[in-house]
Amino acid sequence: MQGTDRQRLDARIGHGDGWTALRLDGVIDEHNGLAGLTPALGPKTDTLLLDLGGVRRINSVGVRDWVVWLKSQRERYRHVVLFDCPPAIMNEVNLVRNFAEGALITTFRAPYYCDRCGQESVQTLDAPAMIAQDVRKAPPFPCGKPACANALDDAEETYFAFFDDQRDLARPANLDALVAAAREALAAASTVTHASAPIVEKPLDLRAAEARLAMASVPTGAPVPGDGQRPGRQDPVFIAILVVMLGILGVLVYLIATLE
Numbered sequence: 456m457q458g459t460d461r462q463r464l465d466a467r468i469g470h471g472d473g474w475t476a477l478r479l480d481g482v483i484d485e486h487n488g489l490a491g492l493t494p495a496l497g498p499k500t501d502t503l504l505l506d507l508g509g510v511r512r513i514n515s516v517g518v519r520d521w522v523v524w525l526k527s528q529r530e531r532y533r534h535v536v537l538f539d540c541p542p543a544i545m546n547e548v549n550l551v552r553n554f555a556e557g558a559l560i561t562t563f564r565a566p567y568y569c570d571r572c573g574q575e576s577v578q579t580l581d582a583p584a585m586i587a588q589d590v591r592k593a594p595p596f597p598c599g600k601p602a603c604a605n606a607l608d609d610a611e612e613t614y615f616a617f618f619d620d621q622r623d624l625a626r627p628a629n630l631d632a633l634v635a636a637a638r639e640a641l642a643a644a645s646t647v648t649h650a651s652a653p654i655v656e657k658p659l660d661l662r663a664a665e666a667r668l669a670m671a672s673v674p675t676g677a678p679v680p681g682d683g684q685r686p687g688r689q690d691p692v693f694i695a696i697l698v699v700m701l702g703i704l705g706v707l708v709y710l711i712a713t714l715e
């Protein structure tokens with residue numbers, strides 16, 4: 456029952472000359488384990504490249520932890536670069552003022568919808584290129600059908616609002632090459648256990664405490680206040696009742712047998 460449906464955030468780490476890369480896959484929620492990832496990143500380098508392409512969802516606790524964690528990374532690295540940011544991340548970037556503060560966003564993804572054929576898709580856009588050309592219009596991605604109406608499934612002024620905060624950020628010299636190298640390293644990397652470790656640790660401690668509590672209550676059979684419906688506590692009580700019933704049954708059988 457416990458632990459089977461818990462969301463997980465997996466991480467992969469890559470290294471190169473002067474840079475560190477980290478890919479996150481999954482859900483950033485209260486089990487994110489982000490703080491535990493920092494030591495796994497290894498010695499400090501010049502640039503931290505974060506591949507967020509695998510982030511499916513982020514909740515309010517996740518946003519709070521992310522902001523704290525990102526701030527600590529910005530203090531460690533001269534440049535922090537985010538790439539392949541999915542819509543779930545971009546919504547927070549545009550909503551929460553300091554969500555990506557001081558971090559350079561390169562590629563990001565945008566939801567598209569074609570009014571003509573009903574096709575939904577997610578397209579990858581290039582923030583630095585759009586900012587350099589001073590473009591705030593979603594580029595076309597024709598669906599291939601005649602009179603295509605495929606367009607950004609969001610308000611352009613909202614979705615591209617983060618451009619304002621990106622203009623003044625210092626960029627690493629060879630940004631495109633760095634992102635390409637990070638992609639390659641992350642594709643070859645295997646999942647690190649550090650991200651998920653805190654997720655398992657807490658519930659295990661909790662379960663051990665629960666087991667101790669259940670064991671402590673067995674001799675007296677006294678109910679633990681407020682713990683009536685915890686599964687597993689019913690078993691000793693049930694066995695005790697069964698033993699008493701069997702005892703009564705034995706006495707009855709003895710009485711019947713002696714009466715004859």
Ligand SMILES: [Zn+2]
Nearest residue numbers: 569571572598
């Ligand atoms: Zn279409």
